[in-house]
Amino acid sequence: MTENDRSRPSSPPPPAKEDKSWTDSIPRSIRDHFSVPHNWLAPVAAAGLTLGLWTFYQSYLRRFPGTDHIAPSFFRRRSLFGTVTSVGDGDGFHMFHTPGGRLAGWGWLRRVPKDRKELKDRTISVRIAGIDAPEGAHFGKPAQPFAAEAQAFLESYVLHRRVRAYIYRRDQYERVVATVYVRRPPFFFPRRDVGLEMLRRGLATTYEGKTGAEFGGPKMEALYKATEAAARKKGRGMWSAEKQPLFFFGMGKRHEEPVETPMAFKRRMKSLDEEKGKG
Numbered sequence: 092m093t094e095n096d097r098s099r100p101s102s103p104p105p106p107a108k109e110d111k112s113w114t115d116s117i118p119r120s121i122r123d124h125f126s127v128p129h130n131w132l133a134p135v136a137a138a139g140l141t142l143g144l145w146t147f148y149q150s151y152l153r154r155f156p157g158t159d160h161i162a163p164s165f166f167r168r169r170s171l172f173g174t175v176t177s178v179g180d181g182d183g184f185h186m187f188h189t190p191g192g193r194l195a196g197w198g199w200l201r202r203v204p205k206d207r208k209e210l211k212d213r214t215i216s217v218r219i220a221g222i223d224a225p226e227g228a229h230f231g232k233p234a235q236p237f238a239a240e241a242q243a244f245l246e247s248y249v250l251h252r253r254v255r256a257y258i259y260r261r262d263q264y265e266r267v268v269a270t271v272y273v274r275r276p277p278f279f280f281p282r283r284d285v286g287l288e289m290l291r292r293g294l295a296t297t298y299e300g301k302t303g304a305e306f307g308g309p310k311m312e313a314l315y316k317a318t319e320a321a322a323r324k325k326g327r328g329m330w331s332a333e334k335q336p337l338f339f340f341g342m343g344k345r346h347e348e349p350v351e352t353p354m355a356f357k358r359r360m361k362s363l364d365e366e367k368g369k370g
Contacts, residue, residue: 152195155188156213158265161258170257171269174203175249176210181224181241182286182295183266184249185214186256217256218266221306221315222286222295223353225329226360235356237329241294249273249285259305270307290318293328299354 155161155171165171173186174197187210189197197203204210224241228234249271256269272282289295297315298304306312323330332350351359 152190154190155215158215158261158267161215161261161267166258166260170255171215171267172253172255173215174253175251176203176205176214178242178246178250179216180227181238181245181289182219182222184217184245185210186217186254187214189253192253216264216266217271218262218264218268219286219289220259220268220270221298221304221311222289223298224289224295225353226356232360235351235353236332237294240328241289244292244294245285245289248275248288254285255282257307259307262303268305270311287315287318290315291322291327293322293326293330296329296352296354299352 161171171186171188172190172192173188175184176187178184187203189195189201189203191197193199195201204213224245225235225238226232227238227242252273252275255272256267257272258267258269260268262268271285273285274280274282286295290297297312297319298306306315322328323333326333329350333348
């Protein structure tokens with residue numbers, strides 16, 4: 092370093108660069124606009140309302156045309172409201188989903204189809220939870236006693252009526268297993284549990300399968316079994332066969348042979364099919 096260099100005043104260090112936030116990259120006009128609350132509150136409120144309405148629609152007003160359209164989150168948490176369009180047997184039917192009921196316009200602004208062609212692929216198959224009705228004749232197999240009576244009662248009880256189905260799961264036949272309620276006249280009476288009414292009249296038994304049984308909880312299971320026991324004791328419906336007297340040499344004797352339950356009937360038919368297959 093020369094003497095001239097020492098005599099020169101030292102130059103000041105360069106100013107430090109200030110850290111800029113991401114908002115500094117936004118044009119000043121835009122920042123000024125959103126600094127006023129009413130300029131951004133309305134869009135945010137509109138977006139929140141739109142999201143809320145969409146969520147409400149998805150949860151309460153979206154119509155499911157079939158079992159496979161039901162969101163998994165609905166099972167054991169939600170119920171379906173609809174009109175029964177057909178009854179297939181003593182413990183199952185098809186329902187046209189009408190979310191929101193009359194408040195959503197069903198019955199006065201929107202109609203439920205009645206023609207079979209219109210209903211094709213637009214209904215939900217429902218299996219009533221906790222019960223098993225006598226088996227009807229199908230695939231060359233004979234009908235079980237009281238199968239026709241069970242189906243006729245279910246038709247008279249729910250066909251073309253609005254029902255509420257509390258859904259639990261899908262079964263192996265793509266049906267929704269559900270506890271079903273219906274309002275019957277006089278309509279100020281509490282709604283009625285369809286499965287419980289079937290048991291009360293002796294037109295079904297409680298479900299006996301070791302797997303796939305669904306009652307909607309232990310309290311419902313206990314109620315269903317107690318109702319079945321009461322109907323059996325009184326000899327109602329299918330249990331009346333256990334109360335019929337038989338006559339031997341002019342002497343009356345009460346028939347005590349147990350009634351074959353729907354589950355036992357299906358097992359016997361399956362066993363007969365297996366024997367025929369082996370033969």
